[in-house]
Amino acid sequence: MKPQPSHLETSLPAEVMQTLSEGTYIQLVLSKPIEKRTSAWKKVMVRPVILKDTLHFQIALSKGQQEVHENLLPAEAVQRIVELWADHFREGYLYTQVADSHFQKTKQGTVRLKTHAPTKAKPLQAESHNRSKQYLIPEGTPCAFLEAIGVMSEAGKVKSAQYRKFRQINRYLEFINDIVPGLPKTGELQIVDFGCGKSYLTFATHYFFTEVLQREVQITGLDLKRTVVEHCQSIADQLQCRGLSFQTGDISQFDVSLQKCDLSISLHACDTATDAALASAIQSEASVIMAVPCCQHEIFQQITSKPLEGLLQHGILKEKTAALVTDALRSLALEICGYRAQVIEFIDTEHTPKNLLIKAVKRQSELSVRDLHELVGQYESLKGQFGIESFYLERALGARFRELCESSR
Structure with a gap:
């Protein structure tokens, strides 16, 4: 008979239990399954939803391509989460408005808990399954x-041909x-949109911070095309968008020493222009x-890899692999430079093709030598596996990045 785990191994930390009982969390994730069987649940995600005007918590259980949803009342949800944690998982993340909590079962039979600064804002309301979607920019x-x-x-009526763009703008504002x-919690926010293009998301960013959050901002939209910049500036002037301006310029030539940057945005900057934007953002901290x-x-x-020749001989598959490797290296470089990076889907696939969003939040404390060593090892291993000598972001970050990598050895 399989031995039952001890009480210490199965108990959730008291702080986590209190938050679950109060129902004040934004999201809960359970991962790293105890059992390795293919039939075992691999991941659980929990979030608040409104069903028939009543708060529930939706528990999404995943394995392979299968996902099962359970919509439970708050007390039932707590009981179900406790059971899933005790019997099936080793690691969990709890996101609230005030902190992110990471808890993990140890080999010593305890549960280790670490808290970090919050990375998710409190949703304006739990998602409703019974009402039309509530957008940050409301329809009508x-x-x-x-x-x-x-x-x-x-x-205020959304034009039928523009509804996809309306949803895209609102999805972007959710991010x-x-x-x-x-x-920063106070003061004027400095925001740079690298490669702003026609700038409808730049205008959305300005609207969100000034109208919804009532913050003072200085937003700079940067793009190579003078005619586009002049058109966007004319709209900003017409609407009297205080703190919003547009400049013609090359991302790679942007002088970070002349402008502080709290939030860096680069949406669909082509090829190495993304790396130039990331380098500027990192250098401006x-x-x-x-x-x-x-x-x-x-x-x-x-890109080249002897073990993956069967994959890389097909142009379209090689292109997709190169894109994934590029974004993985970018994310690792951000982590090495002191950010907590995530790669997530940008827009609902129902409305527009898939895009990957790299989201990076500056860490409040420096990485430990051990963590830095592990990240640099992953970074160099990935380069080695695909025969990559160097790439633009690494070169743009220059001596500082090389010193970070060398200091971990």
Whole structure:
């Protein structure tokens, strides 16, 4: 008979239990299953939802391509979470408005708990399964910048041909809302949008911080195309967007010493332009970095791997592999430079093709020598596995990055 785990091994930390009982958390994740069987649950995610005007917690259990949902009342959800933790998982993450908590079962039969600064903002309300979606920019309410860029009518009605863009803007603002806890709590926020293009998301960022959060901002939209910059500036002037300006310039030539940056945004900056934006943000010690890369070619030219020849001989598969390797290296470089990085899907696939968002929040304390050594090892191992000598971000970060890598050896 399989021995039952001890009480210490199965108990959730008291702080976690209290938060679960109060129902004040944003999200809970359980991972690292105890059992290795393919039939075992691999991951659990819990979040608040509204069903028939009543608060429930949706428990999503995943294994392989299968996902099962259980919608439970608060007390039932707590009991179910306790059972799942005791019997199935070794590690958990609890996200609240005030802190992120990481708890883990140890070999000594205890549960170790670590808390960090929060990385998720409190949702405006639990997601409802019974009502139309509540957007940060509500439908039916006039919004000047959405009218100016042709998404809304003067009366606040979303134009049918622009509904996809309206949803994309609101989905983007949900991500911005998530990173607010990582930004300075007071004072004027300095934001740079590298490669802003037509800038509808730049205007959305300005609206969110000034209208929704009532913050003072200085937002700079940077793009190579003078005509686009002039058009965006004319809209900003027309709408009297205080603290929003646009400049013509090359991302790689942006002088970070002349401008502080709290939030760096680069959405679909092509190829190495994403790396130039990341390097500028890191060098300016931005509090939060958000990047959605696209058309990555640099590593495609270098990538090679004897064990993966069967994969890399197909051009389209090699292209996708090179893109994933590029973003993995970018994320590791951010971690080495003192950020907590995540790679997540940017936009709901129902409305637009998949994009990956690299989200990085500056750590409050320096990495330990051990953690830095592990990250540098992963970074160099990944480069070695795919025959990569160097890439743009590494070169752009220069001596500082090399010193960090060398100091871990």
